[in-house]
Amino acid sequence: MSDLLAVNLLVGDRTYRIRLKAEDEEVVRKTAKKLNEQIAQFKSQYAGKDMQDYMAMVLLSYVSDTQSAAPALEDRELTLSLVRLENQLDRALDDTGSH
Numbered sequence: 001m002s003d004l005l006a007v008n009l010l011v012g013d014r015t016y017r018i019r020l021k022a023e024d025e026e027v028v029r030k031t032a033k034k035l036n037e038q039i040a041q042f043k044s045q046y047a048g049k050d051m052q053d054y055m056a057m058v059l060l061s062y063v064s065d066t067q068s069a070a071p072a073l074e075d076r077e078l079t080l081s082l083v084r085l086e087n088q089l090d091r092a093l094d095d096t097g098s099h
Helices: 022-045 051-068 073-096
Strands: 004-011 014-021
Touching (some): 022 051, 022 073
16 A cells, blocks of 8 residues: 555545545546536535535536547546546545544
């Protein structure tokens, strides 16, 4: 595990400490940035929701977009990045005992 970096990522209103390979850091950070940009967009469009609602909207938007378009190489890379990020977030939540 010594080859993994400990990185703090802000997604929505939470900070997640995850471990990842150095070569994955840039992709994961860019993915987190895109997620936060989409969250901000939904916040401006649909005021009064909670963060879980915004996260669900981002996820549904992404899945809808990928279902309606033929997956290009960039889409597959983003999908892999999101899956990796989701797995790392799950591990971080398990490690902290959060919900």
